[in-house]
Amino acid sequence: MKLIIAYIQPERLNDVKQKLNEKEICKMSVTNALGCGQQGGYHEAYRGVDIEVNLLKKVRLELAVNQEFVKPTIDAIIAGARTGNIGDGKIFVLPLEECIRIRTGEEGSAAIG
Amino acid sequence: MKLIIAYIQPERLNDVKQKLNEKEICKMSVTNALGCGQQGGYHEAYRGVDIEVNLLKKVRLELAVNQEFVKPTIDAIIAGARTGNIGDGKIFVLPLEECIRIRTGEEGSAAIG
Amino acid sequence: MKLIIAYIQPERLNDVKQKLNEKEICKMSVTNALGCGQQGGYHEAYRGVDIEVNLLKKVRLELAVNQEFVKPTIDAIIAGARTGNIGDGKIFVLPLEECIRIRTGEEGSAAIG
Amino acid sequence: MRKSILGWLFCMVAGLAIVMPTVRAADEPTAADVEQALATVDSALFHGMTQEEIAKEVPVSGSYVDETSPISEDVEVNGKTVTIFRYLTDMEVMQFRGNVIWTCIAAFLVFLMQAGFLCVEAGFTRAKNSVNIIMKNVLDFCFGTCAYLVIGYHIMFAGPDESLYFLGQTDATDWGFAFWLFQCVFAATTATIVSGAMAERTKFTGYIAYSIVICAVIYPVYGGWAWGSLLDGGGWLEDVGFYDFAGSTVVHSIGGWLALAGAIVLGPRIGKYGKDGKPKAFPGHNLPLAALGALMLWFGWFGFNPGSTTTFDGNMARIAVMTNIAGATGGIGALLTIWIISKKPDASMTINGFLAGMVAICSAVDCVTVFGAIGIGLIAGIVVVLSVLFIDNVLKVDDPVGAVSVHGVCGAWGTLAYAFFSTGIEEGGMFTALKNQIIGVGVGFVWAFGCGMVLFLLIKYTIGLRASREEELKGLDITEHGAEAYSGFQIFTTE
């Protein structure tokens, strides 16, 4: 089992969800995040004073998946999130040792889906 | 050392905290998250238009614990969060390689508590 | 590759970012979190009723780094975040198996920076 | 309100009241006396009509008085009182117009208090129930207006002869429109006070039902007792000598005691009291909104109190000043009290404090000195804090915004304070005054709290009063209205 963390542009979330759904991956968790990456940030001006915003708004996905779903998940995220522009985001894959469904107490691969 | 991530219903947070306290696990981090799971979402209607909300509000717990605390922690979370309804949540256990207390620089198991 | 998670005091974020920049670590993700640790919380009073706030506002950093950057990153975080007071925070290091840049599809160490 | 309306220089509405007793005594003056009496008046004011003809035109209800309708006037001739009938002078017409416009403007300001209550109540409660609170505030006004139009106004102000359902038989520029509007926004204020105390756990349909009944019956009945003679009615409380100029009791305490009954019947919000019985705080989610709302209430109070003269004259300035002073000292009183008690200058208590000061001053606002206003306000500010703590810690009644303390308790305090601070009471009259005020306050409590208990229990066992546990935990916004107040914002809905 793996835990996949992905940072994507907020406006791509719907597309990513759709691509994931197509592959029948529909369990995930989403949080707001601010990201600092290659994109560099942009400039706002408030009251004539320049603000360098280098923490950009990103959406963070967390998906726990069984081994055979790792590749499809990554592909789906890329399919939904890639625009080719800087700032498209990153995907991280972590080993996941255990997964438990609170409702039933099920464990492992069975609990993930 | 393990890093335990749990997604629970927001309204169960107090109960979970209490159960964890009973086992003297009182270090944790909490974030807001939106979750997409078996629960399926619900329908809102705004101005007569149906909204399918399939990202539900969840609370995400993150607890770094020593090996011997893994089981008690999981049990406490389940004790506090389980209602038997869909949407109760999931617990994920990840391997944790290192832990450092910023204040003292302590490392490893000593730093966790 | 490692995934470093750090919880720090919100007001130290700028310092930490600066210290990281000095070491040329400038990719990271930031989220808001509430933390429950040794600090214990503080008391608010709302309408004369005491509120024990034991979930304190923290900032959560997530940095994926290559092995050789682990130490510098940890040092930089400590340098920026340590005040010597309870509540300074924690750093967790997790194994990271894979990292993919969505824009290019690059993988592994190349994708991280 | 009573005194000042009689104080109209060219007292129009009261004209009617004067007719009745004097018509009976009018057989005594001779024809010559009448002749002489009529000669004191500019003959143009008879519009070429005989006294009998004019008398027939005198409106049968104060609601129908108009700038074109005649009045009766008592003239003293040869030691006798002769009642003559005549039309208004140009000056009186102008005064009438002024009265109408000022009363309406004041009513507009009182209307804005709806927005103030909305902001305060929403701001002092949790984000997950904000849509519900705003809906309640909007709809108690909508339904309250209709209820007061259909039946409330009649109950409160109709005399025995003329019905005032749907405003009665009004014509275009009748006084009734201005007067009704002013009374209607008062009724709605009473209704809306309650929503704060019942916030975050009341079923929507139950609340709507409640707010209709209060504007249709509960408020008008008591209002009639205290203020009926402002129009065609006549209430036993005012006859007893009970004095409540702008409604410390009539509006605020009635609202406050109803709120108390509601909060009791509902029970506290889930988690409000720990197993040890200690109250837990549920901090309000938007204090800037609440503060804005409270200042809008303050602004609205400048219609509420000064407008209660319903007269275009100089009295309203004094009333406005006293209102302002009581508000300011109320805020200071509450600030200092809570600062001492909990070591922090609490914002929500300070806000409650200045509202309490203005609630308390309503009753005697037209007849206190500057020092009276300071005293009433300051004490109200102290009382409101102690009352909130008492209700929360001792009575363990869950009143999220402090409505019972602000409106109920401080309304009662203000009504009693009349006896101590009014300049209108003669030497030694304080105890009589106090007795009368206690009667009014006591009757108000029994009536409002009693009706409230009956009403809320009735609703509880029929359409249902309290939202389900799950609804309450998730928030009424999603469960009752299917919408979030702050869509897109990340909010911890967890406490």
Place this chain on the structure above:
Amino acid sequence: MRKSILGWLFCMVAGLAIVMPTVRAADEPTAADVEQALATVDSALFHGMTQEEIAKEVPVSGSYVDETSPISEDVEVNGKTVTIFRYLTDMEVMQFRGNVIWTCIAAFLVFLMQAGFLCVEAGFTRAKNSVNIIMKNVLDFCFGTCAYLVIGYHIMFAGPDESLYFLGQTDATDWGFAFWLFQCVFAATTATIVSGAMAERTKFTGYIAYSIVICAVIYPVYGGWAWGSLLDGGGWLEDVGFYDFAGSTVVHSIGGWLALAGAIVLGPRIGKYGKDGKPKAFPGHNLPLAALGALMLWFGWFGFNPGSTTTFDGNMARIAVMTNIAGATGGIGALLTIWIISKKPDASMTINGFLAGMVAICSAVDCVTVFGAIGIGLIAGIVVVLSVLFIDNVLKVDDPVGAVSVHGVCGAWGTLAYAFFSTGIEEGGMFTALKNQIIGVGVGFVWAFGCGMVLFLLIKYTIGLRASREEELKGLDITEHGAEAYSGFQIFTTE
């Protein structure tokens, strides 16, 4: 507005209008007749001047009428009508002052509707576009004021002889100031209605351009047709018999149809309609703010409708009452309708509902009974919900706040309702009245929608009307204004 302004007891502005026709017929009366006519007036009112001298002083524009300027008056002597010229009595001076002050106070209330619109429109849309919305609301007022000052007022109200650019040649206490202010805030209201329908996707510069043109030309032209005779003008629509007291059509429908044109030319927000054409909801980000704003609009309406008498007299009370009733029943109508349709008491629809009720009542507010107001309001509440759903589901025009339904559709309904509910229509006159109203409504639609299409297409193909896709997705706040509305708050900007 027409009727009541003529109804001034001491009709000042109209004085001027009377001069023109009667001067011609005035050659008939003999010198003796004139002598006799002059004798009916207190000679002090001639200020020691001859009739010719006074006549010369009569202002050439209603805008220049002042408490010190003379009026003409028709006196009936020996069966002939003699026009005499005189200065105002003290009473008339007082009335004039009252008119000015009431008109200004009403204008202030209408001004506050800008704040109300700002809150409603911002609250009903997404957080990422809030700065943009507030800027649009603020700046359409700023630019609108200037446009109306420079040219709009002239177009709407100038007669053939005297130009009113920049208010014309006014003196310190001229009626023109009060009148202009009241008209100016009306014009700005029309402009600001549109911003809601075009929210979240319109380029800032395009919007500014639009709002200048509407206040400078589109609104004034139609306004002149319907209301020109309120000052020096005279419009063909009012001559036809079209009646629109406070602007159901003149202000609201015009604004609504312009909004429709704007929303059509712009196209829907990205993602608003799915591939299957089914609308998606974009929930408003701050419903408490929206509700506060809507109640401020209600408050402002107490200036909008009652102020349209521009007269210090008792008529405004009745108008205020009817406005209030229509608002209340509108809210109830919408609540029940949406409750039935979507099973939830939707807050934003309820808010739309009471606004719709007040939009609809504007037209006939001075001449309906209580029951008329109930009917107009209730139906408006129902209509607005159906209209929103129709426009969203069938027409698939994306109107984020329901401006077209509230102002356009319910404005039209209210204008037609005059024919059914007005007490001023004689037996059998309903069809004529209906016909006249239909003409007004139809002409309004053609004019506003037509001009709107032309204008928006023009803007589209010159300076550009729609923000780029990227700007829209990121939100106009960051991209157009470089600022966030809620800095520091965590908001999901993702839907």
Place this chain on the structure above:
Amino acid sequence: MRKSILGWLFCMVAGLAIVMPTVRAADEPTAADVEQALATVDSALFHGMTQEEIAKEVPVSGSYVDETSPISEDVEVNGKTVTIFRYLTDMEVMQFRGNVIWTCIAAFLVFLMQAGFLCVEAGFTRAKNSVNIIMKNVLDFCFGTCAYLVIGYHIMFAGPDESLYFLGQTDATDWGFAFWLFQCVFAATTATIVSGAMAERTKFTGYIAYSIVICAVIYPVYGGWAWGSLLDGGGWLEDVGFYDFAGSTVVHSIGGWLALAGAIVLGPRIGKYGKDGKPKAFPGHNLPLAALGALMLWFGWFGFNPGSTTTFDGNMARIAVMTNIAGATGGIGALLTIWIISKKPDASMTINGFLAGMVAICSAVDCVTVFGAIGIGLIAGIVVVLSVLFIDNVLKVDDPVGAVSVHGVCGAWGTLAYAFFSTGIEEGGMFTALKNQIIGVGVGFVWAFGCGMVLFLLIKYTIGLRASREEELKGLDITEHGAEAYSGFQIFTTE
């Protein structure tokens, strides 16, 4: 304010002022002259009293003038001026009532500016300090009211003979109530201006202390110099010829310079200026709230300027129009300026701009043409942007909301602008006028800035002025008030 109050047609308050000089000269007319003079007046106005008796009843303070109190009047007979004493005519009574009501309504609108300031200041600063800001705004009004009641009013307006502590010996309908209320809300406005500039870092107790002193002493002293003669006083600045109708300097600049002193003594917020001295922006946390507040200020300004006539007459309309035009053009001026400078149409600057326009127009609002208003407003809009940038970038004084620029700088600009734009200045009088205005502006700066520096330094070294570093970083809400403004919301408190 000066001119217009003298301009009352039936000038009541001024009556008193006339008594004093003329009583001395009154020995010259013969008894016959007096007889003749008395005959010019309706004898009913003597209420059957002798001239001596009536003279005794003339109020000793303008504050005590009432509709029932007599006035003195100068009558010209046989080439001599005879002062006679008489009671008011019905017409004058009505005028008095109108004055009272209009002045009070205007005061209510000015009161609402407190809510406006609260919103603007809270909205322009960070969420972690919002409770603190709202508490400051509420409490400076509460304490300010008391301070002005106890001593400020006396200092500003008392003559040598009669003290006005606690309003003096007022009776029910005395003019003093209306006048005091209007002045009190002005004083509170001055106080509240300062809180914005000192936001996010000032200790709560220090702020309270400051706001008491300003309302008790600093504002009243300068106010007395410029406006004392509006009641019993007489100020040297008005005698010099300094003109400030509604307070560009008296209220706004005084507030602005005090704000400057405060901001200097406090020092900038932590992190405001980088090591290179470059300013950093701290974006406001709630721009919709700020915009709403700013429009409420605009609304309040319709009380502030037009109400400064304190007279029920037509002058206020013109003043309202000029206020509106200056606001609109101010907004446009600022929009365009910042757009050019920073390439984005900045919302907060636009808001500052229209406020600046209205600040600037206060001084000459009763005596400019439409073009004057356009000029004053437009330039104020440009000036305010440049001033904000100058203060931030060059002076490096940290003024979070731009209070110094809006109120201080643009107040000064507006006061000087009187000399260029007033229609009341004769040919060639511009330089004298300019000189007088410069004196007023200069004295205002020296007085307010001087007092401010002394006061704030005093507070700094006694009770303390600045919150601790830790408090400031965590936010004053938690540390000073133990509460969050937006409980439950996720907010980044990190910048």
